[in-house]
Amino acid sequence: MAVTVKLPTQLRDAAGGASSLSLDGATVGEALQGLPDELRSRIADDSGELRRFVNVYLKGEDIRFLDGLGTAVSDGDEVTILPAVAGG
Amino acid sequence: MPADALKCKECKTEYPLEARFVCERCFGPLEVSYTLPDASPEELRRKIQAGPHTLWRYADFLPLAGPARSALPTGWTPLVKADRLAERLGIKELYIKNETANPTHSFKDRVVSVALARAKELGFDTLACASTGNLANAVAAHAAAAGLPAYVLIPHDLEEQKVLATGAYGAQIVAITGNYDDVNRLCTEVSGERPGWAFVNINLRPYYAEGSKTLSFEVVEQLGWELPDRVVGPIASGSQFTKLARGFQEFIDAGLVAGEVPTMNGAQALGCSPVATAFAAGTDVCRPVKPDTIAKSLAIGNPADGPYAVELARRTGGSIDSVTDDEIRAGIRLLAETTGIFTETAGGVTIATLAKIAARGDIGPDERVVAMVTGDGLKTIDAVRDTFEVTTIPASLDAFDEHFAPVGV
Numbered sequence: 360m361a362v363t364v365k366l367p368t369q370l371r372d373a374a375g376g377a378s379s380l381s382l383d384g385a386t387v388g389e390a391l392q393g394l395p396d397e398l399r400s401r402i403a404d405d406s407g408e409l410r411r412f413v414n415v416y417l418k419g420e421d422i423r424f425l426d427g428l429g430t431a432v433s434d435g436d437e438v439t440i441l442p443a444v445a446g447g
Numbered sequence: 448m449p450a451d452a453l454k455c456k457e458c459k460t461e462y463p464l465e466a467r468f469v470c471e472r473c474f475g476p477l478e479v480s481y482t483l484p485d486a487s488p489e490e491l492r493r494k495i496q497a498g499p500h501t502l503w504r505y506a507d508f509l510p511l512a513g514p515a516r517s518a519l520p521t522g523w524t525p526l527v528k529a530d531r532l533a534e535r536l537g538i539k540e541l542y543i544k545n546e547t548a549n550p551t552h553s554f555k556d557r558v559v560s561v562a563l564a565r566a567k568e569l570g571f572d573t574l575a576c577a578s579t580g581n582l583a584n585a586v587a588a589h590a591a592a593a594g595l596p597a598y599v600l601i602p603h604d605l606e607e608q609k610v611l612a613t614g615a616y617g618a619q620i621v622a623i624t625g626n627y628d629d630v631n632r633l634c635t636e637v638s639g640e641r642p643g644w645a646f647v648n649i650n651l652r653p654y655y656a657e658g659s660k661t662l663s664f665e666v667v668e669q670l671g672w673e674l675p676d677r678v679v680g681p682i683a684s685g686s687q688f689t690k691l692a693r694g695f696q697e698f699i700d701a702g703l704v705a706g707e708v709p710t711m712n713g714a715q716a717l718g719c720s721p722v723a724t725a726f727a728a729g730t731d732v733c734r735p736v737k738p739d740t741i742a743k744s745l746a747i748g749n750p751a752d753g754p755y756a757v758e759l760a761r762r763t764g765g766s767i768d769s770v771t772d773d774e775i776r777a778g779i780r781l782l783a784e785t786t787g788i789f790t791e792t793a794g795g796v797t798i799a800t801l802a803k804i805a806a807r808g809d810i811g812p813d814e815r816v817v818a819m820v821t822g823d824g825l826k827t828i829d830a831v832r833d834t835f836e837v838t839t840i841p842a843s844l845d846a847f848d849e850h851f852a853p854v855g856v
Contacts, residue, residue, distance in 0.1 A: 368639035369471050401472060411732070411754060412457065412474045416632065421749065423735050441635050442469040443751045444476070444649050 362390050362432050365439040366398075373397045387417055387438055388428030402440060412443040449484075450510035453477040453653050456755070464510065466569050466645070468652040476751065477653045479510040481697075488702035495668065502557055502661040508697055509661075510654050511564050518592035521556040522661055524548040526669040526817070532785040532798075536805040540815040542675070544666060545788055551612070552823035553744075553791075554687065555585035558658035559647055563589050565654040566645035573598065573644045577634035579627050579683070579744045580609030581791075581822050586647060587618035598644070600630050600637075606743060608826050626738060628749045659687040663694025666817055667704050674699075674706040677810065679801045680819035681793045682713040682722050682767060683745040685752030691819070692759050709817075711759050712809075713767035714800035716740035716792075720769035722753040727767075731757040741772045741830055742792040744822060766809070770799040776830055778802065782820065789824030797821070 365379045374380065374395070384390035388407070391399065402413045407428075409415060415422045416439040422430050432438070452461040457475025468477055484491060484507060491507065498504030502522030506515040525545045533541035549556040559582070563574060574590040575598040576582050583599040590597035597618035601610070602625065614620055623630045631649075638646040647655045667674060674695060682688050688711065695708045715723045718740030721733040733753030738746035750756070760767050770778070775792055778799030783789050790798070801818050804810060824831070840846040 367469075367635070369469050369474070402474060410457075410474055412469075412476060412751070414632075414749070419629070419632070421628070421735055424737075439632075439636075441632060442474045443749070444468060444631065444635055444652060 360385055360390075360432055360434050360436075362434075362436045362438050364390060364394070365437060367441050369442060370398050370401065370440065373401070385431060386428065387415060387422055387430045387432055390432060390438060391415070391428070414441050414443050415439070416441070449482055450479050451482050452480050454480040464512075466566075466571070466650050468650055479653050479657055481508070481510075484701055491701060491703060492672070495664075502560060502658065502665075505661050505664045508664065508694075508701075509561055510657055511561070512568050515564060517560045517564060517589065519550050519556070519560075519589050521549055521560045523665060526666060527786060527788065529786045529818075532782065535781070535785055536802055538805055538810055538816055539813055542666075542670075542815075542817045543782070543786055543788060544662060544817055544819050546662075546819070546821045547788065547790065547823035551581070551584040551588045552826065553581035553585065554659065554662060554819075554821045555581040556589070557661050558582075558655045559585040559589045561658035562645065562647035562651040562655035563593060563595075566647070566651055567593070569645070571643060571645035571651075572596075573641075575599065575634070575638075575641075575644045575646045576648055577601075577627070577631045577646070578648075579746055580605050580613075580826065581744050582648060583613040583618070583620070584609060584826075587613045587616035590618065591616040600634050602627050602630055602743075606827050606829065608828055612826070627747055628735070631747075631749075656686050656690055659690035660694030660697065662687070662819065663691050664698060667695070667698050670815075672704055674704055675709050675817040676814040677710040677712065677765070677816045678819065679712040679714060679797055679804070679816065681745055681797050681821055682715050682750070682753075682756055683747040683793075684750045685713075685722060685754075685756035687819075687821070688713050689752050689755045689759055692763070708763055711763045711765040712800065712804055713756055713760055713765070714797045715767065715769045716742035716745055716775060716796050717769040717771050718742070719746045719748055721748060722750055722756050723767045723769040725753060725767075726757050726760055733757070740775075740792075741827070742775055742796050743827070744791065744793045745796060766804065768800045768803055770796055770803060774799040774803075776834065779824060779830055780834065783824070788820060790820045791822040791824050791827040792830050793822050794820040794824070795830065
């Protein structure tokens with residue numbers, strides 16, 4: 360399964376300026392495993408868990424409302440990584 | 448207290464005072480750090496007391512490079528001694544910080560004042576925000592006063608009063624078919640693509656958030672340079688709640704007041720209570736929720752500062768409680784009929800929570816308590832619809848006497 364992973368501006372320098380990457384995997388977590396080490400270490404800790412101020416969305420829905428990193432993906436899906444910010 | 452850096456709250460990495468809000472190493476939120484002031488407490492106090500009757504009297508504790516000013520004066524709102532409400536709740540000494548007295552009738556004028564001043568210093572040409580309503584009002588008004596274009600992004604189902612009171616200032620309103628968390632996600636993406644735009648609560652967030660400290664500064668000064676024992680305030684993202692404590696701490700560190708950070712009690716609506724849920728569960732992981740409450744200004748299902756709010760409540764011996772929509776309506780009524788202050792649903796959440804912790808016996812017999820009433824009831828007028836009766840009669844004395852017989856006759 361190939362998904363498009365959209366990168367926030369904070370990660371683009373480390374991705375050579377790319378705003379998205381095409382990665383393979385059957386789940387969100389597997390796809391994110393395909394990120395270059397330099398990028399992955401910024402959004403996840405050593406055990407592979409997402410850091411607490413990182414939000415990941417599958418087709419616009421926060422994966423914490425789905426099955427987290429174990430959420431299954433389909434070919435062509437869009438995964439978005441964003442920093443957590445709030446304040447209305 | 449000059450600002451010297453932006454510092455990651457998670458890994459402590461430091462960055463220059465630019466328009467950045469996220470640590471590039473760990474995605475943690477950035478916060479302004481300061482060096483301790485050179486001036487003595489007496490000098491600092493004299494300078495504050497000689498300052499304007501706005502939040503800029505605390506400019507030494509705010510992250511601006513140049514002189515602080517704004518076209519729409521904000522802050523220095525009344526601290527109202529609420530004796531009748533205190534008596535009803537069995538509290539010895541109770542004050543209401545009445546933020547309805549700000550230019551757009553909520554505390555958001557404070558955070559926008561600081562964000563706008565810093566945005567101009569950094570060269571931004573447009574003001575923008577993701578909002579649950581109050582922030583939209585404030586951004587629209589302050590941008591108009593400063594002569595900047597404004598874009599406000601809001602959930603499509605916001606209270607009509609807040610939408611109308613934003614459009615009146617000429618801001619471009621963008622209603623998103625989704626909830627606040629969807630709006631926030633979109634704004635985070637857009638802010639990366641519009642370099643000239645200052646999204647006050649996203650890319651300007653470290654500066655914006657500092658504005659909330661001025662609530663605490665004012666409380667201390669209005670109490671005659673003393674600290675309250677307990678503060679009750681609403682929690683949406685948790686930003687204001689954590690900055691209240693930071694404000695008290697900075698005045699303590701600067702020698703302006705002696706004592707400890709007050710016991711901090713957070714208030715959420717049951718229909719959007721991820722932070723209260725985390726507190727009750729003994730964790731700081733705030734699992735996001737889909738909000739369903741009349742307290743729309745607090746309807747943030749994915750609260751970014753939630754973990755820090757939980758830590759703060761625990762550290763100070765406080766709590767984070769949630770209240771039902773009916774309790775919120777009762778809280779609005781209770782405040783109005785005992786103080787003459789008409790608050791929006793967020794204030795209803797705060798007062799209902801205050802009543803709850805008072806009834807639980809959490810408040811000691813000698814405590815001095817401050818409740819943060821952060822917004823005006825005219826913004827959420829539907830919350831009081833059908834809660835009272837209007838008597839309609841013809842213009843005749845007989846009809847009046849029929850309904851309202853003279854007492855004692």
